[in-house]
Amino acid sequence: MSEQMIRVGITHGDINGIGYEVILKTFQDMRMAEMCIPVIYGSSKVAAYHRKALDLPAVNMNIITQAEDAGVNRLNLINCVEDEIKVELTQSTPIAGQAAFKALEAAVKDLKEGAIDVLVTAPINKHNIQSESFHFPGHTEYLEQSCGEGRKALMILMSGNLRVALVTGHIPVSEIPSQVTKEAIVSKLQIFNQSLKQDFALGRPRIAVLALNPHAGDEGLIGTEEEEIIKPAMAEAERRGVMSFGPFPADGFFGSRMYEQFDGVLAMYHDQGLAPFKALAMDNGVNYTAGLPFVRTSPAHGTAYDIAGKNLASEDSFREAIYTALDVYRNRQRYKEATAHPLRKQYFEKGKDDEKLDLTQEEESVL
Numbered sequence: 001m002s003e004q005m006i007r008v009g010i011t012h013g014d015i016n017g018i019g020y021e022v023i024l025k026t027f028q029d030m031r032m033a034e035m036c037i038p039v040i041y042g043s044s045k046v047a048a049y050h051r052k053a054l055d056l057p058a059v060n061m062n063i064i065t066q067a068e069d070a071g072v073n074r075l076n077l078i079n080c081v082e083d084e085i086k087v088e089l090t091q092s093t094p095i096a097g098q099a100a101f102k103a104l105e106a107a108v109k110d111l112k113e114g115a116i117d118v119l120v121t122a123p124i125n126k127h128n129i130q131s132e133s134f135h136f137p138g139h140t141e142y143l144e145q146s147c148g149e150g151r152k153a154l155m156i157l158m159s160g161n162l163r164v165a166l167v168t169g170h171i172p173v174s175e176i177p178s179q180v181t182k183e184a185i186v187s188k189l190q191i192f193n194q195s196l197k198q199d200f201a202l203g204r205p206r207i208a209v210l211a212l213n214p215h216a217g218d219e220g221l222i223g224t225e226e227e228e229i230i231k232p233a234m235a236e237a238e239r240r241g242v243m244s245f246g247p248f249p250a251d252g253f254f255g256s257r258m259y260e261q262f263d264g265v266l267a268m269y270h271d272q273g274l275a276p277f278k279a280l281a282m283d284n285g286v287n288y289t290a291g292l293p294f295v296r297t298s299p300a301h302g303t304a305y306d307i308a309g310k311n312l313a314s315e316d317s318f319r320e321a322i323y324t325a326l327d328v329y330r331n332r333q334r335y336k337e338a339t340a341h342p343l344r345k346q347y348f349e350k351g352k353d354d355e356k357l358d359l360t361q362e363e364e365s366v367l
Contacts, residue, residue: 005037006117006326007067009110011103012042013122014129016088016096017303018313020050023122025315026322027059027075036326039070039116040077041103047077049087054311067115080106089309097128104142105133111294112147118295118325122318123303126170137170140289143296154191154290156264157274157300158324159281163200163264164273165192165290176269180212180225185233186240188266193242195290196263198335199328208253208262209234209246210272216249230268250276284316286324295328297321 013019023040024047026032040047044063051058060074070076081099088096104124110116121139136142144153156165167188168179189207196205209230213223220227230247237244248258250267254276259265267273277285278300285300299317307313 005035005072006329007037007039007070007115008322008325009067009107009116009119010038010040010042011100011107011119011121012040012046013100013103014092014096014125014303015043015046015085015099016091016093017123017125017305017308018301019122019303020047021054021056021308021311021313022299022315022318023047024051024054024056024059025313026319028057030060030073032319032322033060033073033075036322037070037072038075038322039064039067039110040075041080041107041110042077043079043081043083043085043099044077045083046081046085046087046099050309053089053309056311067110078106090305092125092128092305094128097125097130100124100129101131101134104139108143108146118297118329120318120321120325121296121298123299123301125303139296139298140169143289143292143294147294148292151291151293152187152191153292154188154195156192156195156288156290157277157281157285158288159277159285159300159320161263162259162277162281163196164277165264165266166268166270166273167266168269170270173269177212177225180229180268182229182233182236185209185230185266186237189233189237189242189244190240191291192264192266193237199288199290199295199331200263201331201334202263204243205263206261207242207244207264207266208248208259209244210250210253210265210267211247212268214249214251216247254280282317283314284320286317286321288324288328295325295332297325297328 062071062074062076064070064076064078080103085099086095107119111119126138140153140155154165155169156163167184168176192207193205196202212225217223217226226247234244250272287298287300289296299321301317
C-alpha cells in the first residue's frame with residue numbers, strides 16, 4: 001500500500017454557523033497537517049472573518065486554485081464563492097446556503113476526479129441549501145445520487161466501538177412504518193456488514209437489530225412488524241452471510257449498555273438510534289457515509305447557530321471526523337489488497353463439486 005499523504009477535502013458548510021470555528025481550531029495544532037494534506041473548499045475572506053471574530057491564532061494557510069497544488073504541512077484553501085459574500089453569524093440566510101452548496105459541489109467534483117482522496121463536510125443547514133441543484137434531505141442523499149455510482153448509502157453515527165446505522169433516515173415519522181420493509185432491512189444489513197469488514201477491519205461483525213415497536217411488539221400485542229418483517233429480514237440476511245441479533249427493544253438495549261457487546265447497531269428510524277447515540281457521544285461522534293465508492297465523514301453536530309461566533313464550539317467531533325476518514329481510507333486500501341487475489345478453493349465435496357473443479361492429477365493427489 002502506498003504511504004503517500006492522503007488528500008482530505010473539507011467543505012466549509014454553513015458560513016453563519018460553527019463550521020469555520022471547528023476547522024480553524026482543529027488545524028491550530030499543525031500536527032494535523034503533518035498526517036494529511038487538508039484542502040478547504042470555501043472562502044479565504046470568510047475564513048479570515050471568522051478567525052478575527054473569534055480572536056483565534058493565525059493559521060498557516062495556502063490559497064490555491066486546484067487541489068493538485070496543495071502543499072504539505074499547511075492548511076490549503078480553494079476559493080469557491082464570491083469575494084463579496086456576507087457573513088451573518090447565527091442567521092440562516094439564502095447566501096449561506098448557496099455558499100455551502102458551491103463548496104460541496106466543487107469538492108465532490110474533485111473527489112470523483114481523484115484530486116482528493118476523502119471528503120469531510122462541515123455542517124450545512126438543510127433548509128437554506130435547498131435549490132434546483134440541491135433538493136435532498138441532507139449530505140447522505142446528495143452524495144448517493146451525485147457520486148454513488150448506483151450504490152445505496154448508509155448513514156452510520158460512530159464513536160469508538162459504538163456504530164449506529166439506520167434503516168430509514170431523514171423522513172417524517174408518519175412515513176416510517178411504510179418504509180420499514182423486509183427488503184430495506186436486508187439491504188441495510190448487507191451494506192452495514194460489508195462496511196464493518198472493509199472500512200473497520202472486522203472479520204465477522206456482530207450486528208444488533210432494534211425493534212420498531214415498544215417492548216419489541218410484545219409478541220404481537222403492541223405491533224406485528226417484528227414478527228412479520230424484521231425477523232424474516234434478519235433470517236434472509238443470515239442466509240447472505242450477515243450475523244445479526246435481536247430484535248431488541250431500544251430502551252432496554254441502550255439502558256443496559258448491551259451495545260458494548262456488538263460491532264454495530266441497526267436502528268429502524270432516525271431518533272431511535274441517534275437520540276441515544278448523541279446522549280452518549282455527542283462531543284466526539286462522527287457521521288460516516290457507508291456504502292459509497294468514496295469515503296465521507298462529518299462531525300455529529302449541526303450548524304449550532306446558538307453559539308456561532310462565541311468561541312464556544314468544540315472541535316473534537318470534527319477532528320475525529322478527519323481521523324476516521326483517514327483510518328477508513330487506509331482500511332479500504334488494505335481490504336482491497338487482501339481480497340484482490342483470493343485463494344482457489346482447496347477442497348471439494350465428492351459428487352457435488354466434481355463438475356465445478358477442473359483439477360490436475362497433481363492437485364487430485366493432494367486432495
